[in-house]
Amino acid sequence: MAAQEAKWRVLVSDKLAEEGLEALRESPEVEVVVKTGLEPEELKKEIEGAHGLLVRSATKVTADIMEAAPNLMAIGRAGVGVDNIDVEAATRRGIVVCNSPEGNTVAAAEHTVALMLALARNVPAADASVSAGEWKRSAFLGVELLNKTLGIIGLGKIGSEVALRAASFGMKLLGHDPFVAAESAERVGIEIGELDELLARSDFITVHVPLNKETEHLIGRETLAKVKPGVRIVNCSRGKVVDEAALAEAVKDGRVAGAGLDVFEKEPPSDSPLLGLDGVVLTPHLGASTAEAQVKVAVDVAQQVLDVLGGRPARSAVNVMPLSPEALRALDPYLPVAEKLGSLQGQLAERPVKAVELTYAGELAAEDTRLLTRAFLKGLLAPMLDEPVNLVNAAVVAQTRGVGVVESRSRESHDYVSLITSRVQADGEERTIGATLFGRSEVRIVRMDEYRVDFVPAGYMLVSMHIDQPGMIGKVGSLLGEQNINIAGMHVGRSRPQPGGRSVMVLALDNAVPPEIMEQLHRIEGIKTIQLVEL
Numbered sequence: 001m002a003a004q005e006a007k008w009r010v011l012v013s014d015k016l017a018e019e020g021l022e023a024l025r026e027s028p029e030v031e032v033v034v035k036t037g038l039e040p041e042e043l044k045k046e047i048e049g050a051h052g053l054l055v056r057s058a059t060k061v062t063a064d065i066m067e068a069a070p071n072l073m074a075i076g077r078a079g080v081g082v083d084n085i086d087v088e089a090a091t092r093r094g095i096v097v098c099n100s101p102e103g104n105t106v107a108a109a110e111h112t113v114a115l116m117l118a119l120a121r122n123v124p125a126a127d128a129s130v131s132a133g134e135w136k137r138s139a140f141l142g143v144e145l146l147n148k149t150l151g152i153i154g155l156g157k158i159g160s161e162v163a164l165r166a167a168s169f170g171m172k173l174l175g176h177d178p179f180v181a182a183e184s185a186e187r188v189g190i191e192i193g194e195l196d197e198l199l200a201r202s203d204f205i206t207v208h209v210p211l212n213k214e215t216e217h218l219i220g221r222e223t224l225a226k227v228k229p230g231v232r233i234v235n236c237s238r239g240k241v242v243d244e245a246a247l248a249e250a251v252k253d254g255r256v257a258g259a260g261l262d263v264f265e266k267e268p269p270s271d272s273p274l275l276g277l278d279g280v281v282l283t284p285h286l287g288a289s290t291a292e293a294q295v296k297v298a299v300d301v302a303q304q305v306l307d308v309l310g311g312r313p314a315r316s317a318v319n320v321m322p323l324s325p326e327a328l329r330a331l332d333p334y335l336p337v338a339e340k341l342g343s344l345q346g347q348l349a350e351r352p353v354k355a356v357e358l359t360y361a362g363e364l365a366a367e368d369t370r371l372l373t374r375a376f377l378k379g380l381l382a383p384m385l386d387e388p389v390n391l392v393n394a395a396v397v398a399q400t401r402g403v404g405v406v407e408s409r410s411r412e413s414h415d416y417v418s419l420i421t422s423r424v425q426a427d428g429e430e431r432t433i434g435a436t437l438f439g440r441s442e443v444r445i446v447r448m449d450e451y452r453v454d455f456v457p458a459g460y461m462l463v464s465m466h467i468d469q470p471g472m473i474g475k476v477g478s479l480l481g482e483q484n485i486n487i488a489g490m491h492v493g494r495s496r497p498q499p500g501g502r503s504v505m506v507l508a509l510d511n512a513v514p515p516e517i518m519e520q521l522h523r524i525e526g527i528k529t530i531q532l533v534e535l
Contacts, residue, residue: 006031008309009071010052013038013059016078020054020298027306044068052305054078055085057285063089074308076301079104079288081238082318083211091319094393098304098314102157103297104288109161111287112206112236115260116166118281119204119232120145125278143203145169151202153218154237155180155190159208163190174198199226204234211238221246224255232258236287239263248273251280262287313371313391320371320392330367334418337443338372340457340535341422341435342379344445347533348463351427353380355404359421362413373407376422421447451493451504457535459488460509462521464530468494468503475524476507483517486510502528 007029012021015036024032035046040060047053047069054076055061061075063086075085077099090097118124121142129136150166152159155177163173167189175190175198182192198205205227209215219233220243227233233256235242244265250256251274258279264272267285274280288297304314313320313328313335346353358376360369377394381401389397398405413419421434434447435457445457455461466472477487489508494501513521513532521530 008051009033009049010054010305010309011035011047011050012054013043013046014054014056014078016054016056016302017294017298019295020078020302023299023302024054024306030306030309040065047072051309052076054301054305057081057084059084061085061090066090066093066095074098074305074314076305078294078297078301080108081211083238087319091393091396094390096308096314096317096392097319098301098308098317100297100300100304101316103300104290104293105157105161107290107293108158108236108287109165110290111262111283112158112162112208112234113165115234115236115262115281115283116145116150116204116206116232119234119258119260119279124281145171145204147172148203149174149201151176151198151205152190152208153177153195153198153205154208155185156208158236159206160188162206162208163188171204174201195223196226199223200228202228202231204232206234207237207241209237209241211240216240217243217246219243219247221249224250227255229255230257232256232260234260236262239265239267244269244272244274248277251277317392320374327368330363331369331371333437333440334364334372334420335375336441337435337437338375338420339379340443341420341433341445342376342381343383343535344379344457344533345422345424345431345433346380346383347535348431348531349384349424349426349429351429353384353401353403353424353426355406355425356380356398357406357408357423359408359410359423360418361410361421362416362418364418364420365409365411365413369407369409372420373405376420377403377405380424416446419446445506448493448504448506453491453493453504453506455489455491455506455508458508459535460512461533461535462505462507462509462513462530463533464505464507464521465528466503466505466524466530467526467528468501469526472503472524472526473505476505476521476527476530479517479520479524480507480509480513483514484511485513485517 009031010024012034013036021032024030038046043065047065050069051071052074056078061084066072066089072095074096075090077085080099080101082097082099085097087097122140126140147170149172152163152175155175166173173190174193175185176193176195185192218241224246247259251259260281262283263285304316308314358373374391374394377398378389378391381397382389416436419434419436423432432449433445435443435445438444443457445453445455480487487507488510491506493504518532
């Protein structure tokens with residue numbers, strides 16, 4: 001039997017744990033290409049036919065690099081930080097960027113504590129002294145962690161794990177994070193305070209924040225002027241969070257007793273003013289460098305890239321909202337419902353869409369439905385545009401096209417477990433369509449404007465609005481029959497039980513209807529509108 005031909009090409013451009021490579025190779029649809037240490041021009045050449053890219057921190061994935069990869073669908077970062085990836089450019093291109101925010105949590109937390117202990121007990125300097133044949137015990141008087149106050153800036157997963165370990169040393173915990181409720185922090189023994197208070201009270205300070213405009217040089221001259229004299233500062237987050245020149249000055253003048261850094265403004269830090277300073281401990285970005293962490297992050301991002309290539313959402317995408325496994329399980333069956341609903345609305349809209357209102361009713365009303373909204377927008381916009389639209393860039397594309405999007409929720413879902421109702425406005429016309437799920441996988445359209453309907457949106461379909469009068473169905477059916485176009489299914493919805501009103505008719509067809517036949521259908525007396533859609 002011939003081997004199955006690979007459908008996807010995944011380039012690995014940084015050194016990755018073998019377990020991660022094996023996770024990719026287990027899929028017969030994936031061709032894995034490992035080429036590390038590439039210069040930008042070499043990377044452009046290698047990435048040209050790639051559908052997926054796996055990196056660590058060495059590869060710089062710029063907009064220019066992505067332009068060379070027209071088929072690229074996913075970028076996996078084996079680690080937390082994505083500073084080396086132009087996420088905004090990836091989003092515009094519809095490329096999923098995913099990381100592994102939990103894989104190295106323990107490793108980073110333990111390294112933070114290791115630097116704290118190294119600073120407290122002068123471990124590196126004492127080691128160097130003994131290795132040089134000296135025995136200067138009095139030169140390395142340290143301090144205990146017991147009863148010292150640890151200021152933690154950033155109480156995400158790593159900051160919280162550091163707090164857990166510091167508590168075991170009997171440290172007092174003071175935290176600052178504008179996105180964490182004081183009540184939840186206090187439940188695990190962390191007192192929440194303002195940044196200035198933390199700076200003034202802390203004997204040790206550790207930083208665990210992402211790098212952005214607000215956090216760049218967060219530890220700089222202004223903040224260092226407010227610290228408690230004799231403080232020791234640790235940074236295992238991102239290099240540019242600390243102004244190294246300002247920190248070096250504070251160490252030299254004694255205001256800061258010591259500093260431990262694992263990350264730097266420039267790596268390697270060949271010209272950092274912190275090099276060679278007494279009381280400073282420097283490590284070469286080792287926060288995630290444990291055997292266990294490297295395996296975890298490699299396998300995690302490899303599986304996420306495989307998920308994206310297989311049409312499934314990545315659980316830790318940084319440019320698509322992250323969802324827990326439980327939330328994904330609840331939403332996953334409704335992704336095709338939302339997308340089919342959007343596609344139907346998009347194909348029926350005869351003018352440019354201006355506004356979308358989505359109402360989630362029933363059980364879905366309790367979920368984070370933003371992913372479903374993106375699926376709807378993907379279906380809505382794809383028929384109208386030449387550019388690719390997917391779950392990553394759908395919201396951005398809608399915004400750039402001037403499409404307003406509103407979500408609402410309702411506990412009332414009529415006779416359905418959950419119901420998605422879409423109202424689309426398009427330059428003077430408005431259409432409301434509702435959809436639900438029967439069982440676990442059967443998408444059903446159950447409302448079109450004021451009409452109650454019930455049909456499966458699949459394949460070629462004729463949708464007509466006509467006068468409810470005898471012979472209408474027969475006229476359409478006869479014309480299609482003459483052209484050897486078979487009707488596979490039919491549904492009619494009426495606005496009122498008596499003839500003379502308006503009706504909607506949906507015909508499922510085995511073949512597309514040629515344009516000249518569509519013109520003849522339009523000319524049937526009583527037909528108001530009739531459109532061919534493909535779902």
